[in-house]
Every structure is written in C-alpha cells, then in structure tokens.
Amino acid sequence: MDPAGGCPHAANARLLARGSVTSVVLPGGVEGAAVLGHDALREFLAHAEVAKDARHFTALRDGRIAPGWPLRTFATVRGMTTADGDDHRRLRSLVSKAFTARRVEELRPWIEELTARLLDDLAEAAEADGGVADLRRHFAMPLPMGVIGELFGVDAEHRDTLHRLSNQVVATDIAPEEAIAANRDLLALLGAIAAARAERPGDDLTSALIAARDEGGDRLSHEELIGTLVLMIVAGHETTLNLITNAVRALCGHRDQLELVRDAKASWADVVEETLRWDAPVSYFPFRYPVRDLTVGGVLIPKGTPVLAGYSAAGRDPAAHGPDADRFDITRPVRPDAVRHLSLGHGAHYCLGAPLARLEAGIALERLFARFPDLELAVPEAGLARHASFVGNSVRALPVRL
Numbered sequence: 265m266d267p268a269g270g271c272p273h274a275a276n277a278r279l280l281a282r283g284s285v286t287s288v289v290l291p292g293g294v295e296g297a298a299v300l301g302h303d304a305l306r307e308f309l310a311h312a313e314v315a316k317d318a319r320h321f322t323a324l325r326d327g328r329i330a331p332g333w334p335l336r337t338f339a340t341v342r343g344m345t346t347a348d349g350d351d352h353r354r355l356r357s358l359v360s361k362a363f364t365a366r367r368v369e370e371l372r373p374w375i376e377e378l379t380a381r382l383l384d385d386l387a388e389a390a391e392a393d394g395g396v397a398d399l400r401r402h403f404a405m406p407l408p409m410g411v412i413g414e415l416f417g418v419d420a421e422h423r424d425t426l427h428r429l430s431n432q433v434v435a436t437d438i439a440p441e442e443a444i445a446a447n448r449d450l451l452a453l454l455g456a457i458a459a460a461r462a463e464r465p466g467d468d469l470t471s472a473l474i475a476a477r478d479e480g481g482d483r484l485s486h487e488e489l490i491g492t493l494v495l496m497i498v499a500g501h502e503t504t505l506n507l508i509t510n511a512v513r514a515l516c517g518h519r520d521q522l523e524l525v526r527d528a529k530a531s532w533a534d535v536v537e538e539t540l541r542w543d544a545p546v547s548y549f550p551f552r553y554p555v556r557d558l559t560v561g562g563v564l565i566p567k568g569t570p571v572l573a574g575y576s577a578a579g580r581d582p583a584a585h586g587p588d589a590d591r592f593d594i595t596r597p598v599r600p601d602a603v604r605h606l607s608l609g610h611g612a613h614y615c616l617g618a619p620l621a622r623l624e625a626g627i628a629l630e631r632l633f634a635r636f637p638d639l640e641l642a643v644p645e646a647g648l649a650r651h652a653s654f655v656g657n658s659v660r661a662l663p664v665r666l
Contacts, residue, residue, distance in 0.1 A: 265298075265548070265572075267291045267334070267437035269653040272547045273590065276300065276577035284561035284581075288572065291334050291436055294323055296570040297563075298548060300577035302584035302606065304561035309573065310611030313555050317348050320553035322568030332440020337433055337447055338550035338655075339570070342491035345499075345613065352612065355492065358476055358484060360616060362415060362469055368619040371411070375624060378410050379631045387635075390666045396642045400509050400662040403632070408504035408624055412497055417461050417468030425453060430498040436653045454493045469496070496617075504621045506545035506658035507536070508628050513648075513662065514539055515633070516641045518592050522633065525594070532626045534594040539625075541579040541605035542592050547657035548572040575607045576657050636666045 265288050266275075279286050284301025299305045308314060318339040323329055329336060339346065344355040361367065382403050390397035409423045418426065432438060432446035458470060465471040473492060477484040484492075515522045515535065524530040551570040558565050565571060580589045584599060598604045608615040615621070633639065641648075642663035649660045 265290055265436070265654050267652075267654070269436060269547075269656075270650045272576045272654065272657060273580060276574070276580060277590070280577055280581055283563060284583075285563035285565065290570065292330065294329065294333070294570065296551075296572060297565050298572040298574045298577075299560060300574040300581070301561055302578040302581040305573060305575075305578045305606055306603070306610050308552070308560050308571070309606065309609060309613070311554075311558070311560075313558060314552050314571075315348050315555050316346050316352070316552060316613065318346055318551075318553075320555055320568055321551065321570055322553075323570070325568075330440060332443045334436050334438050334440075334443050335550050335570075335655075336443070337494075341494050342485070342487045343495040344492070344616075345495055346491075354483070355488060356616065358473060359469055359492065359496065363616050363620055365619045368623055371620070372623065372627070374414075375407075375411060375627055376631070379407060379627050382406055382410075383631060383635050387666060390664075396663050396665050398661045399512060399664045400505070400659070404508040404512070404628070404662070405501070405505050407508070407628055408501040408621075411620070411624060412500035415469055415500075416493065416497060417466050417470045418457055418497065419460075422453060422457060426450075426497060427501065429453065430502055433494075433498060434502065434653055434655050435651075436655060438652075450494065451490060454490050454497070458489060458493065500617055500620075502656060503545045503615075503617075504624050506656055507539060507621060507625050509658045509662050510543040510545060511535055511539040511625060511629055512632070512639075512664070513641070513645065513659070514543060514592050515629075516639070516664075517645055521592060521594050525633075530594045532630045533622070535629055536622055536625045537604050538592060538594045538596060540607040541585070541596075542590075544575040544579050544605070544607040544657055546607065546655060547576040548574050548654050550655065573606075573609075575605075579605050579607060638666075640665050 280300055284304035285299050288296050288298045290296045299308045318324055321339055324339055344352055347355055386397050386402045389402045405427060409427055413423050429446055429450040433450055461470040462474050473484060473489050477486060477489050525532060550572055554565050554567050554569060556567050582589045608618045642665045651658055
C-alpha cells in the first residue's frame, strides 16, 4: 500500500482484475490483506469468524508493531469499532439512540440553518479572494464538524484543532514521532473536553457517556469513553466531509447528472448514494482479523492477519456493477441480489451515523447548488492534491468558483 495515498481507482482496477482478495504490505513492512470485490467484501464484513478486537492481531500481540506505527490507533483505540459480541453491543447501545432515523430527522431544521450560515461564509471567502474559495475548508468541513460538535458538546474553539489532529491520526505517511504526538494531543484534548463536560453536564452525548461511566465501570470505562469520543468525532466528521467534497467534484465533472436532479429525473439522495459507490469517502478501512484461517473469494487469509476493507474498490467492481462500473450515473439500477454499495459497511458494524451522513450531505448539496447554480471547479480535477492516506479518499482542498 502506498502510504502517500492518492487517487485509488486505477490501482484498484488493476487489483480487481487479478481477484477479489489480495495480500498487501502495510507501512513498516507489516503483512496484511485487502478484500476488494463487492461480493467478497459483503461476505467478509458479516462473517461470524472475523473479529475486530486487536487481541486477534497476531503481529501486534507478538510485539512486532512499533508504537509509532501510523495505523496503530485503528487497532488499539477502545471503542465499538474494536469490539466484538457483547462488548460491541454494549458500547454501540450507549450512543445508538442519538442516531436513529427519527432522531436524526429532528436535526433537519438546525442542519439547514447551519448550512445557510456556512454558505454565507463561503460567499464571503470567495468575495475576498477574487471569486474563488476552498469549499472544503469553508463549507464541507465545518458542516459535519459543527453537527458532531453540537451532538457531543464540543465547544467551537476546539473544532479546528480536532480536525487537524484527526487528519494526522488517519494519515498513513506520517512519521512515527508525529503519529505518537498526534495521538497524544488528540487524547489529551478529548480528555479535557470530557473533564469540562463532567464539571458542567449538558444535553449532549459526552455528558450522557460520562453519566454511564460514573454509574459503573461495567457500562463504560474511562478508556472506552475517550475511545468512543475518538471514533465518533473523527469518523463523524471526516467521512461526511469527504462525501460532500467528492459529490461536488463528481457533479462539477458530470453536469449532465446535475441536470437530471434539476429536472426532477433523479434526487439528491441518488447523488449521495452514487457518490458513496463511485468515490467512497473511505478507501481502505483498517482492520478486521480472521479468528481462523479463512478462505474468502477463493483466497486463503491466515488467522490473525490485519485485513483492510476495500470500499473504494468494491464500489467500482465490474462483477457487481457491470462493465461501466467506473461511470458516475445517479440513475444506475441496482442488481437484484446486491446492494448499491458497501461504503457504509455491512453487518453488525454497519455505520451508526449513516442516517446523519445522508441527511447532512443531501441538505448540503441541495442548498449549495440552489445558491450557486453555476458553481465550478477553479482548477482542473487532475490538479487537486489528494489526501496523504490510503484510508481517507478525497482531496486536501477544493477551490471552486461560485
């Protein structure tokens, strides 16, 4: 795997031509595997003999993973993404009520209000810079960060720092000493946020988690509290940020698809779902571990191997999506025996925030193109710098002309 990341699709196509599962070498020479094909990934994500708990990660258990390994946090953070069975259900239940479709829909008026304010900010930024503004910085990032910050009681003064540290934590080309420092600083900041909420509880999820911790360690330990905050705040904004950014890029490059929405021949929900398939916000997500030697897609994955879920590859798998899988088509029919995409996961670990991500992205895109119908990229697509990560899949900045 290239630690510098970049656009994954050409490499994915080459790998898919060879098979739906492949061995990979992770940073630091760590041997792993990636599941790329749609059908193989769907099977793997829901397999009863695949675990998330890092005690099944052979190289980590044997002390062969260095402290500054850039992917270490994905394995060692204590939370629902690294838990199985009863532990997973316990941790997920503590926050799941806030992300039901009904509760999320109740957030719609507030998200619409925040979107309107951010569009004003975007217009002001463009006016100050010759008509061009970074949509990612002024709109796509502060929207999901504002929403997740509000849900978890994170004061606005901390949000830019949390975003910067999040970027470093998910980077795969970061030096060991930088990775250690970023994780230390992120945990310290979240610890301070939790301490502030403990002193002044509010109507937010952090206060609710602290109450669960204080009611008894069997419900939530302090380490699990901080790990849950890491997961919910980092994943809760980075993925939606990439989704909005990628959708805007896709529509600017496929004006015919934008016209379908404007002519009511397709919906903004169709745009969101096709973006999730065609340019998944997460390219390769770490980790899952077979608890025994496991054959998936005709390939043997040894017990204890760290496996990447190849969402960006599965989204363009011709075996599932046809010979035109690399074409952005918001009216694309779904194969009767399949799902449109796996980019929000599958099985017990299906993305808890899926309803919120869909709502935020739908509102953001509808309001953005209503306010700025002639919005276009200010630089060619090929000139956009990519994330320095093979985990996140997007660009670092998105200069647009309003």
